[in-house]
Amino acid sequence: MFDPARPYSFHIELTDKCNAGCPMCPRTLHLDRCRTDRSVVSNVELGLADFQRHFTPDLSARTAEVIFGGAYGDPLAATELLEVVEHLTDHGVRVAIATNGSLRKPDWWARMGRAMARTGSRLELHIDGLEDTNGLYRVGTFYDKIVENAAAYIETGARAEWHFIIFRHNEHQIEEAFRRSRALGFEGFTLIDTVRFGPEGRFPYQMPDGKMRELEAPTRKSADFRLDGGEIRLASREDAAEAAAPPVRPIEGIDCKSAARNSPYISAHGQVSACCWVAGSGEESSFFAGHRLGPERYNLRSRPLEEIMLDEPFASLYAAAWKADSLATCRHKCGRMRRNRRNAL
Template identity: 30%
Template sequence: MSHYLLVSQIERLQLEPTSHCNLLCPRCSRTDNGQLNSRLPLTDWQPESYEILFSQIPNRQLKEVLFNGNYGDPITSKNLLHGLEHIKNNTSASLRLHTNGSLKGTEFWKEIATYFKSDKDRLVFSIDGLDSTNALYRVNSRFPKILENAQAFIQSGGKARWDYLIFDHNRHQVDEAQKLAKKLGFIEFNAKKTARPVNLKNSQQNKGDSLEVTQSVNKYGSWSDYIARSSIDCKFRNHVRGLFVDFQFDVWPCCWLGGPLYFADASDPRRKELENLVEHYGPNFNSLAHHSLDSILNHPWMAEELVKSWQMQSPLPKLRVCTRMCGEAFEASSGANWSNSHIQSL
């Protein structure tokens, strides 16, 4: 058997407890031509979701629990604080949570700071510019409100990081933003290359620090040949020993693989591949609402066929998203663990 992971090997969980968000970022999968993606189910985890999940993993095994995903901002989840409390009381894992930071009042941010006071905990504010630029990509965000919330969090003892996606329209403000982050009490600043080129009214397509796929795959002749021939070094399996649990309470190897199922574009090959996968195995094959975590990891797909597909040894095709995110030619992720992030202590 070529298991993706066994329960005893899990060291990191990435959770997306909600599909709700207050923003409409142009390149986010929840956005479709400036409006909310109509295919996206809007749902939240229930309080018992945390009990069901964490009761199946040995308490001291987990190193990190990350709140971040494809569609929702964790701060919008009505049961978030319950989840944080449960994790702190029942595991030894550090916490990391990513948010746009422009929701809730300052009292909420003072309260949530109590869960992010250890040196390894981080609440990450995703702020892509200053007052004049952040909302160009983070559509509907409110920069003054973000700073007010961040200050309430930091002044209450919470450990905060500022993540800054670099676009052509905001690259001139990186240094100023870093200085502001230090002044406000953020302990880290992360200037990130992005795989999200945008064509905004006030900006051009990304250049320079953006991720140039074409040059990286030229030696293969075409993108299709690269998908077929590239080896896979799975980041979540081989480097962080992680799993992703989405807002539907479905288990996926990683957030990148689970995300395309609700893409708005029916012609997107990644969506088609996920739809074919679910059709092949049937709905709920990876659902924690219907199966134990152990049985999901011992399902034929997670126990054998996914890993074999990377070597083209499975009747199921290698998924495009696997090669895009974990192929050999280029680095497509700007996550904190990978090379397109540049985290600096302040």
């Protein structure tokens, strides 16, 4: 599954800590004031020592990118994120960070920008609206602080992208958000269609103040927008139809995204997995148990990272399971392509 002869692209969740209470996030009790679900969050994190041990000059030279994001936490909540990034970029590794952007102070962001600029690394700031709407989904974050942090980062010359999930309550602000992204110096602007709505297109939740709200599916999709002469515009019906995601196809085998990208996933607990979807599904533990493989065998605090990646089940058992179509998560995510859709403008 993972090939040491090809460059690695690691997907790492540095921590399961986060300052936000996004209703659709698996860490959030969305009907209980968007509080943190302590049954799935342990407040753990990986630190500089873990990266110094495993990301040696040799492995770093064979690493194309390290992507910091994940299912439960925000990388900025990790105590030593900045030191980890400096270690990786000192060794020539390109980094990508996905964050809500509302933690830390501008001087911290400026130092981060200088480290990221060394290798052309990129920041994905997930800002789902403007002053009056971003906090409706990114509960507990503040738009003005995010923009202040972004400005300090971008001023260093480091690359940043604005990522925007479309909801009914913010779809009317897409054009203005795009204009602001350009004015602030963001290099990219990406619209995201979430797949987390149910069939009714509604998602109820409770704000921290006790007020009940409801997320609604938007009337516009990411494919409805085009970049035209430096401005964003609604696409014609023909353009939108051409760009729309292909229909769900029948299973003809699993086209594993992690295998294609040579991209192992590492959780905040140090567990090495096939991907974040399998790791968060509960199916992985039963798959390992079925082959008498204990979880401690796949923790980078117990064994060298490369040794784990070349061991079973990654060596052959996953490929056999795909052929047998025996993993529901793999079928769902990489057979039917049930993922968020994106349009980078």
